[in-house]
Amino acid sequence: MFERLKKLKPYKTETTPCKIKLSSNEDPFELPLWLREKIATAIKKIPFQRYPDPTSTKLKKQLAKFYKVNPENIVLGNGSDELIHLLITIAGDYSRPVMYPIPTFPMYQVSADIVGRAKIEIPLDHNFQLKKDQIDKALDKNPSIAFFATPNNPTGNSLDRELILYTASKGVLTVVDEAYIHFSQREDFLNEALTKDNIIVLRTLSKIGLAGIRLGALIAKKEIAQEIDKARAPFNITYPTQVIGEIVLSQGIKEIEKHIKIIILERDKLIKKLSSFKKIKVYPSDANFFLIKVPNGNLLHKKLIEKGILVRNMSHLPNLENCLRVSIGKPEENSAFFRAFKQIIQELDWT
Numbered sequence: 001m002f003e004r005l006k007k008l009k010p011y012k013t014e015t016t017p018c019k020i021k022l023s024s025n026e027d028p029f030e031l032p033l034w035l036r037e038k039i040a041t042a043i044k045k046i047p048f049q050r051y052p053d054p055t056s057t058k059l060k061k062q063l064a065k066f067y068k069v070n071p072e073n074i075v076l077g078n079g080s081d082e083l084i085h086l087l088i089t090i091a092g093d094y095s096r097p098v099m100y101p102i103p104t105f106p107m108y109q110v111s112a113d114i115v116g117r118a119k120i121e122i123p124l125d126h127n128f129q130l131k132k133d134q135i136d137k138a139l140d141k142n143p144s145i146a147f148f149a150t151p152n153n154p155t156g157n158s159l160d161r162e163l164i165l166y167t168a169s170k171g172v173l174t175v176v177d178e179a180y181i182h183f184s185q186r187e188d189f190l191n192e193a194l195t196k197d198n199i200i201v202l203r204t205l206s207k208i209g210l211a212g213i214r215l216g217a218l219i220a221k222k223e224i225a226q227e228i229d230k231a232r233a234p235f236n237i238t239y240p241t242q243v244i245g246e247i248v249l250s251q252g253i254k255e256i257e258k259h260i261k262i263i264i265l266e267r268d269k270l271i272k273k274l275s276s277f278k279k280i281k282v283y284p285s286d287a288n289f290f291l292i293k294v295p296n297g298n299l300l301h302k303k304l305i306e307k308g309i310l311v312r313n314m315s316h317l318p319n320l321e322n323c324l325r326v327s328i329g330k331p332e333e334n335s336a337f338f339r340a341f342k343q344i345i346q347e348l349d350w351t
C-alpha cells in the first residue's frame with residue numbers, strides 16, 4: 001500500500017543538541033521583549049475553540065504591504081514547504097517531470113517522490129551555477145514545473161537570472177524560491193511573478209525571525225493565485241500564526257530589518273576571515289549562511305560539535321564532498337565559531 005514511501009528518503013535535519021546552533025539558517029535573534037509581550041496579550045484573547053479565519057484576511061493584508069503586492073496575489077502556506085508540496089501536487093499532468101538543479105533545497109525531491117512524479121535533476125557547474133546546455137537537456141524531457149532556489153540552499157549563491165527566465169520562456173511553470181532574498185542585493189522576481197502566467201515566487205518568514213510560526217507565501221498573478229488557493233487546506237494557517245504574524249508584520253518590521261543588516265555584515269566579515277586559510281575554500285554567499293569545503297568535512301563537523309557548535313554537514317551529498325554549511329549567528333556566536341574553527345584547523349594542520 002505504501003510502496004512509494006518504502007523508497008522515500010525523508011528530509012533530514014541536524015538535531016544534535018549544541019550550545020551554539022548554526023545549522024538551520026534561522027534568524028539567530030529573538031524578538032524583543034516589548035513585541036513578545038504584545039504577542040502574549042493577543043494570544044490570551046484567541047478563542048481557541050474556534051476555527052481560524054480560512055482566508056487569513058488581516059495577516060494577508062500585512063504581508064501584502066511587506067512584500068509590496070496585493071493580498072489577491074498571495075497564497076499562504078504552513079511554511080513554504082507546504083506550498084512546494086502543493087505546487088508539485090497540482091501542477092501539470094503527472095506524466096511530466098519536476099525539474100530542479102542539484103545541489104539544492106531537498107524538499108523539491110522529497111515532495112516529488114511522495115507523489116511519485118518523475119524528476120529531472122540539473123547538475124550545477126563547479127561554481128554551483130546553472131548551465132544552459134543542462135537546462136536544454138532537461139527541457140527536452142518536457143517538464144511541467146521547475147524550481148529554482150535563488151539564493152540557492154545549500155550553496156549560498158544566486159542562480160543565473162537569464163537562465164531562469166529562459167526556462168519560463170519555454171512554457172514551464174517556473175517557481176522561484178526566494179527564501180533568502182532578504183540577504184541578497186540582487187533583483188528579485190516579484191515583477192515577473194506579478195505579470196507572467198507561469199512565474200511564481202515563494203517567500204517565507206522562517207529566515208527572518210519567525211521559523212517557529214510556520215508561515216510561507218506564494219506570490220503570483222491574481223488569477224493564478226486564486227486557482228492555486230482552491231487546492232489549499234482550508235485552515236492551514238493556525239489562529240496563533242495569524243495573530244503573531246499580523247503583530248510582527250505591523251509593528252516589528254524595523255526589528256527584522258535590523259537583524260538582516262547585522263546578519264549581512266557578520267556574513268561578509270566571517271567569509272573574509274575564513275578565506276585567509278589556504279586549505280579552506282569559502283564559497284560566496286547572498287544568503288544568511290555560507291558553504292565551506294575543507295580537507296575532511298566529517299572530521300571538522302565532529303570536532304565542532306565537541307566544542308558545542310553545530311553546523312550542517314553536507315559531506316554525504318553528491319558534489320558537496322567535505323562541505324559544511326554554516327548559518328550566521330549572533331556576533332558572539334560567530335566569534336565563538338571562528339575561534340573554535342581556527343583552533344581545530346591549526347591542530348589538524350589545515351591552515
Ligand SMILES: Cc1ncc(COP(=O)(O)O)c(C=O)c1O
Binds near residue numbers: 024079105205
Ligand atoms: C530554499 C528554501 N526554500 C524553502 C525553505 C523552507 O522554508 P519554510 O520554513 O518556510 O518551510 C527552506 C528552508 O530551509 C529553503 O532553504
